[in-house]
Amino acid sequence: MVERMKVYELARELGMTSKELLAQLKDLGIEVKSHMSVLIKEEIEKVIAKIEEKEKPAPEVAEKVEEIIEKPPIEEKPKEVIKIEETITVGELAQKMKIKVNELIKKLMGIGVMATINQSLDVATANKVAFEYGFVVEVLPVARKKVIPKEIEKGKRLAPRPPVVTIMGHVDHGKTLLLDAIRESDIIAQEAGGITQHIGAYEVELEKGKITFLDTPGHEAFTAMRARGAQVTDIVVLVVAADDGIMPQTIEAIDHARAAKVPMVVAINKCDLPNADPERVKRQLRDYNLTPEEWGGKTIMAKVSAKEKKGINELLEMLLLEAEMLELTADPTLPAKGTVIEARLDKGKGPVATVLVQSGTLRVGDVLMVGDYSGKVRTLADDLGKEVEEAGPSIPVEVSGLSEVPQAGDTFEVVEDETKARQMAEKRQEKAKALELTKPAHISLEGLYRQIEEGRLKELSLIIKGDVQGSIEALSDSLESLSSEEVRVNVIHKGVGAINESDVILASASDAIIIGFHVSSEPGAQGLASGENVDIRTYDVIYETIEDVKKAMKGMLAPKLKEVILGRAEVRQIFKIPKGMIAGSYVKEGNIIRNAKVRLLREGKVIYEGSINSLKRFKEDAKEVKEGFECGIGLGDFTELKEGDIIEAYKMEEEKR
Numbered sequence: 095m096v097e098r099m100k101v102y103e104l105a106r107e108l109g110m111t112s113k114e115l116l117a118q119l120k121d122l123g124i125e126v127k128s129h130m131s132v133l134i135k136e137e138i139e140k141v142i143a144k145i146e147e148k149e150k151p152a153p154e155v156a157e158k159v160e161e162i163i164e165k166p167p168i169e170e171k172p173k174e175v176i177k178i179e180e181t182i183t184v185g186e187l188a189q190k191m192k193i194k195v196n197e198l199i200k201k202l203m204g205i206g207v208m209a210t211i212n213q214s215l216d217v218a219t220a221n222k223v224a225f226e227y228g229f230v231v232e233v234l235p236v237a238r239k240k241v242i243p244k245e246i247e248k249g250k251r252l253a254p255r256p257p258v259v260t261i262m263g264h265v266d267h268g269k270t271l272l273l274d275a276i277r278e279s280d281i282i283a284q285e286a287g288g289i290t291q292h293i294g295a296y297e298v299e300l301e302k303g304k305i306t307f308l309d310t311p312g313h314e315a316f317t318a319m320r321a322r323g324a325q326v327t328d329i330v331v332l333v334v335a336a337d338d339g340i341m342p343q344t345i346e347a348i349d350h351a352r353a354a355k356v357p358m359v360v361a362i363n364k365c366d367l368p369n370a371d372p373e374r375v376k377r378q379l380r381d382y383n384l385t386p387e388e389w390g391g392k393t394i395m396a397k398v399s400a401k402e403k404k405g406i407n408e409l410l411e412m413l414l415l416e417a418e419m420l421e422l423t424a425d426p427t428l429p430a431k432g433t434v435i436e437a438r439l440d441k442g443k444g445p446v447a448t449v450l451v452q453s454g455t456l457r458v459g460d461v462l463m464v465g466d467y468s469g470k471v472r473t474l475a476d477d478l479g480k481e482v483e484e485a486g487p488s489i490p491v492e493v494s495g496l497s498e499v500p501q502a503g504d505t506f507e508v509v510e511d512e513t514k515a516r517q518m519a520e521k522r523q524e525k526a527k528a529l530e531l532t533k534p535a536h537i538s539l540e541g542l543y544r545q546i547e548e549g550r551l552k553e554l555s556l557i558i559k560g561d562v563q564g565s566i567e568a569l570s571d572s573l574e575s576l577s578s579e580e581v582r583v584n585v586i587h588k589g590v591g592a593i594n595e596s597d598v599i600l601a602s603a604s605d606a607i608i609i610g611f612h613v614s615s616e617p618g619a620q621g622l623a624s625g626e627n628v629d630i631r632t633y634d635v636i637y638e639t640i641e642d643v644k645k646a647m648k649g650m651l652a653p654k655l656k657e658v659i660l661g662r663a664e665v666r667q668i669f670k671i672p673k674g675m676i677a678g679s680y681v682k683e684g685n686i687i688r689n690a691k692v693r694l695l696r697e698g699k700v701i702y703e704g705s706i707n708s709l710k711r712f713k714e715d716a717k718e719v720k721e722g723f724e725c726g727i728g729l730g731d732f733t734e735l736k737e738g739d740i741i742e743a744y745k746m747e748e749e750k751r
Contacts, residue, residue: 263333295490465504
């Protein structure tokens with residue numbers, strides 16, 4: 095028996111998953127940090143002994159487990175639901191919520207959306223404003239195609255699916271070469287004689303499972319798709335060259351992956367070079383909260399050489415292990431849904447799109463709704479260029495038969511009727527034009543106060559670009575120190591250089607403001623920011639930057655009000671007049687001011703709350719009556735006054751922060 099073995103290696107030998115083995119180790123009191131930890135001989139023997147002694151579960155236990163699996167989860171339905179067909183006009187929404195249109199328009203202005211009665215709102219905006227009134231907006235489903243399951247075991251519709259992986263990193267660190275090396279290591283690719291066409295995504299098959307790689311141009315495309323609401327990546331492989339270490343685009347890739355909340359696996363490439371220093375790379379990554387597992391962290395790091403094709407299989411195995419921990423599943427029996435990875439106009443086939451199936455199974459002949467367009471699947475081709483009849487979850491395929499070329503990031507779904515699909519596509523195109531007019535702006539410093547949402551966490555996300563690293567760090571620290579319990583300032587990305595399109599795309603996806611310090615915007619970035627409604631601010635003085643953000647935060651904070659007692663008066667005599675009752679009172683403390691808020695106290699209990707309608711000294715109106723003087727106080731319609739009552743006047747003041 096070996097003296098030392100990694101957890102995943104032992105799991106493989108025992109025919110178990112890493113997760114199952116981790117559970118066994120925990121039962122034995124063996125604490126390991128993750129599936130990459132090293133076990134010693136004694137620990138290995140304990141596990142093997144436990145497995146050999148383990149008894150099979152009784153049949154009734156298995157039946158009970160099956161019964162629990164088959165029970166569908168109970169879902170709580172919202173109390174009041176408004177159902178719409180993808181968009182709704184302001185007037186229609188107000189009518190459904192039974193409120194005045196002008197009230198709804200004011201509420202929309204409060205969240206930064208300028209709209210009129212006949213303008214359309216998208217689902218996200220409609221849901222945002224309806225939530226304030228206790229409603230939830232739901233989209234009426236498109237008629238879907240019915241799919242008959244193919245011999246699917248009852249109660250077990252969810253099945254494991256391959257992970258979808260995106261490779262990111264600094265230019266010249268070997269992203270493309272690594273993907274080529276991965277594809278060449280694939281058994282299927284070798285048998286087929288290599289890749290025959292470029293479809294933007296590749297499927298790699300290993301002994302233990304499949305992995306889908308997205309061959310995107312980098313983090314720009316990755317985040318652009320996220321900005322359109324398409325979250326397709328399960329794992330990001332961060333490529334860092336062992337000789338170069340952390341570079342600006344490496345940091346960008348880390349920030350983009352973090353903003354998308356996608357786990358990262360680090361591939362330390364170019365380990366074959368004489369000046370390679372993987373340990374230095376690990377130390378640098380630790381500064382960005384990516385600590386290797388062998389140092390007690392949670393980040394899987396693999397040493398590879400894409401050029402020499404070394405360490406590739408180990409990297410792929412680690413990706414499968416990471417995917418195993420994520421427990422990725424999908425239902426292959428449903429009508430297919432997924433995302434467009436890329437699309438083009440082909441001379442022979444017409445509009446074609448590479449799509450990633452995310453749930454269900456896509457088949458030749460299926461009717462599709464793709465973004466604002468429709469179509470019928472004429473052909474499906476895999477990443478090797480071979481025509482296939484169907485594609486399941488996490489499988490990329492090229493689709494022909496669409497009416498128009500969709501955009502990357504558009505979602506697709508299989509529907510039941512071709513005529514209805516065309517009608518729905520026309521309706522979507524019309525509404526898309528209307529929505530352009532009411533496209534909500536992203537957060538801006540001027541609009542922060544209007545975009546307050548009661549009862550929700552307030553966070554100001556910033557992207558900082560500057561001329562030198564020292565200024566950026568100083569500015570970043572100063573701005574983050576402005577955070578309070580109610581408003582958190584979060585710098586999601588910072589870097590040296592001009593504001594570029596990548597910064598704008600990240601700001602759009604993360605609803606952030608871009609701050610440039612001693613730098614300007616690239617021409618393309620300014621145009622993109624205008625189209626995406628992203629706020630870019632440039633400064634030359636740190637003080638001015640901090641002051642502007644402070645002012646914005648003051649508006650962003652909900653005003654904190656406190657009660658200030660103005661004065662108290664005792665009711666000593668009651669006079670009846672044609673318009674009601676007047677309390678002849680003596681001011682015992684402070685001042686009584688006309689139109690002030692008041693409460694009437696009787697034996698310490700509040701009998702009435704309202705405001706002073708009239709205040710008189712003898713028969714003359716008075717604005718204020720001071721302590722020690724008598725006055726007549728009118729409380730409007732309230733007439734149940736008694737001698738001895740105390741009238742307490744107060745006002746609400748905004749507390750300074």
